[in-house]
Amino acid sequence: QVQLVESGGGLVQPGGSLRLSCAASGSIASINTMGWYRQAPGKERELVAFSTSGGSTNYAASVKGRFTISRDNAKNTVYLQMNSLKSEDTAVYYCNARSSIRVIFDYWGKGTLVTVSS
Numbered sequence: 480q481v482q483l484v485e486s487g488g489g490l491v492q493p494g495g496s497l498r499l500s501c502a503a504s505g506s507i508a509s510i511n512t513m514g515w516y517r518q519a520p521g522k523e524r525e526l527v528a529f530s531t532s533g534g535s536t537n538y539a540a541s542v543k544g545r546f547t548i549s550r551d552n553a554k555n556t557v558y559l560q561m562n563s564l565k566s567e568d569t570a571v572y573y574c575n576a577r578s579s580i581r582v583i584f585d586y587w588g589k590g591t592l593v594t595v596s597s
Contacts, residue, residue: 481505481586483574488591491564495595499559501574501588509578510586513550513557517570517593524573530557541567564595 487499503510514529528538528548536548547560557574574588 481507481510481576481578483576483586483588485572485574485588485591488572488593490594490596492597493565493595495564496560496562497564497593498561499572499574499591499593501557501559503555503557503574503576506578507555509580510576511579512577514575514577515548515557515559516573516575517568518573518590519567519570522570527572528559529575529577561593564593566595569593569595 482504483501485499485501487497489497491497512529512531515527516524517527518524526539527542528536528546530536530548530550538546545563549558571590571592573590576586578584
């Protein structure tokens, strides 16, 4: 079992920055990738970014160049640095951890709300 706890959400003005954190605990060795998803009101949950344990990263086109995902393996924590925030970035952001030992299995955090508004 893996538990994920997000933090860092809040209210920020357009053009501002915010840093999200997600701490993982439990069966950490089973995790292959960690990442962030988000869900805006009335829309489906979408992938924002993910990072493998080996350091490979991938970003949604809408956030590429503005967001940066990073991992601190010693602390079992993944971060999402969000810069140049837009109102379209307003969403609940969910931390995700994926295990692929036998089959693909996703663990999810409870989510943290990011609101970009003046």
